[in-house]
Amino acid sequence: MSSRFSPKQLERYPIYLKLLKEERAKGETVVSSPKLAAVLGYSEEQIRKDFQAISTTPGIPKKGRMISYLIEDIESFLGYTHPKKAVVIGVGHMGGALMNFHSFPDMGLTILAGFDNNPELIGEEVGGKKIFALDDLQGFTKDNPIDIAVIAVPSAIAEEVAQKAYACGIRAFWNFAPVMVTLPYDAVIENVNLASSLAVLSHKIDRKTSMNQ
Amino acid sequence: MSSRFSPKQLERYPIYLKLLKEERAKGETVVSSPKLAAVLGYSEEQIRKDFQAISTTPGIPKKGRMISYLIEDIESFLGYTHPKKAVVIGVGHMGGALMNFHSFPDMGLTILAGFDNNPELIGEEVGGKKIFALDDLQGFTKDNPIDIAVIAVPSAIAEEVAQKAYACGIRAFWNFAPVMVTLPYDAVIENVNLASSLAVLSHKIDRKTSMNQ
Numbered sequence: 001m002s003s004r005f006s007p008k009q010l011e012r013y014p015i016y017l018k019l020l021k022e023e024r025a026k027g028e029t030v031v032s033s034p035k036l037a038a039v040l041g042y043s044e045e046q047i048r049k050d051f052q053a054i055s056t057t058p059g060i061p062k063k064g065r066m067i068s069y070l071i072e073d074i075e076s077f078l079g080y081t082h083p084k085k086a087v088v089i090g091v092g093h094m095g096g097a098l099m100n101f102h103s104f105p106d107m108g109l110t111i112l113a114g115f116d117n118n119p120e121l122i123g124e125e126v127g128g129k130k131i132f133a134l135d136d137l138q139g140f141t142k143d144n145p146i147d148i149a150v151i152a153v154p155s156a157i158a159e160e161v162a163q164k165a166y167a168c169g170i171r172a173f174w175n176f177a178p179v180m181v182t183l184p185y186d187a188v189i190e191n192v193n194l195a196s197s198l199a200v201l202s203h204k205i206d207r208k209t210s211m212n213q
Numbered sequence: 214m215s216s217r218f219s220p221k222q223l224e225r226y227p228i229y230l231k232l233l234k235e236e237r238a239k240g241e242t243v244v245s246s247p248k249l250a251a252v253l254g255y256s257e258e259q260i261r262k263d264f265q266a267i268s269t270t271p272g273i274p275k276k277g278r279m280i281s282y283l284i285e286d287i288e289s290f291l292g293y294t295h296p297k298k299a300v301v302i303g304v305g306h307m308g309g310a311l312m313n314f315h316s317f318p319d320m321g322l323t324i325l326a327g328f329d330n331n332p333e334l335i336g337e338e339v340g341g342k343k344i345f346a347l348d349d350l351q352g353f354t355k356d357n358p359i360d361i362a363v364i365a366v367p368s369a370i371a372e373e374v375a376q377k378a379y380a381c382g383i384r385a386f387w388n389f390a391p392v393m394v395t396l397p398y399d400a401v402i403e404n405v406n407l408a409s410s411l412a413v414l415s416h417k418i419d420r421k422t423s424m425n426q
Contacts, residue, residue, distance in 0.1 A: 010409070010413045010416050011409035011410070011413060013412055014408035014409050014412050015391075015392075015393060015406070015408075015409065017408075018368065018391060018392055018408075039393075041393070041395075078412050078416075079416075079418075079419060084418065093309070093310040093313040093314060094310050094314075096306070096310065097306040097307050100306040101306060101407075103408075107407075107411055108411070108415060109411060148414065148418070171421070172417070172418045174410070174414055178227065178228075179228075179231055180228060180253055180254070182252075182254075186421070188414065188417035188418055188421060190413050190414035190417065192407070192410050193228070194314075194320075194405070195227035195228075195231075195316075196226075196227050196228065197224070197387070197403055197405050198227075198320055198321070198322060198403075199224060199226055199227050199291050200223045200224060201361065201385060201387055201401065201403035202291060202292045202297060203223050203291075203292075204385070204401035204403065205292075205297065205361070205384075205385045205401055208384070208399070208401060
């Protein structure tokens with residue numbers, strides 16, 4: 001399933017959005033790519049291309065683009081105007097933190113409930129959302145169509161849990177377990193792997209250290 | 214600062230490591246790239262190249278590589294044998310979850326303490342580590358050399374807090390705030406941006422939906 005948007009490009013839009021909202025809050029109405037390039041460290045050309053790809057209105061020659069239109073275009077492109085419904089599976093430290101995240105609704109994600117097998121958690125609330133037994137997922141999804149399963153269980157059971165969610169009709173998976181999960185071809189998966197992110201950071205540190213010696 | 218390892222390649226090593234440890238736990242001693250390719254969905258050639266790049270011992274022709282040597286080589290390459298010392302700045306939901314993460318020591322990261330400005334948190338313990346006032350960071354880093362500042366504060370103060378940590382001599386930043394921070398050229402930064410990750414997932418969902426219509 002190829003896309004004309006690369007993951008790297010997609011990752012930049014929320015960052016633009018954040019900055020554009022800050023500019024708007026300061027009372028700015030127009031933004032130029034040289035200005036954004038200076039703040040973000042991307043090239044002016046890349047910024048122009050990124051905006052061109054999703055913009056529904058033309059820019060103002062020699063000035064830039066209207067901030068309010070750009071914000072609307074990016075929010076619409078990212079689907080923030082039609083939030084996706086999610087459940088969090090695994091309400092440990094990470095799952096609990098995600099259920100408490102107040103900014104997800106602004107990012108187009110509505111978490112409806114948590115699921116866990118720990119009897120001490122079942123029936124409790126985290127971040128204002130109820131926690132159900134994992135066995136209740138099937139019944140829950142019948143009444144509440146779910147777009148995304150947020151997987152935050154230990155690695156050892158991540159695949160089993162993801163397959164259970166798939167069997168309940170969920171086709172998109174945001175996987176925070178540090179392991180790959182294998183699902184049928186019609187499932188989409190995005191991994192947030194902290195071990196991988198840390199590996200990139202550690203390598204940068206070690207290279208810097210060895211260059212300074 | 215270029216490297217012969219791309220971020221994508223670096224991100225794969227913790228994933229190999231996880232799988233190799235599982236294979237070892239099952240009693241396996243040798244692993245082949247076709248087998249890993251089938252499980253992970255990478256190409257055999259990519260796996261062979263990745264191992265070649267960090268391996269200190271040759272493979273066994275037609276069989277594969279010794280799992281125990283590979284695990285040692287990857288752990289050494291990723292710096293897991295010499296863990297880096299970190300502090301978490303901002304002990305909200307995300308910062309607290311990170312302080313509670315039991316698997317960081319196995320990923321080469323030791324969190325020594327948390328820092329926050331909330332008087333209700335200062336003096337408390339999270340995940341067995343004490344929380345100090347942000348103003349105590351300078352004194353703390355004098356006694357405890359810190360490799361990495363984990364930034365988990367709200368976006369609005371992320372840059373200010375990162376600059377404070379930089380002024381205390383910290384040169385590596387693992388940034389969980391959904392905003393870019395600007396630091397002098399000798400700082401290394403790795404961002405974990407949940408909004409960006411969610412943007413990639415949402416785009417995959419929207420493309421799938423539009424293709425099925």
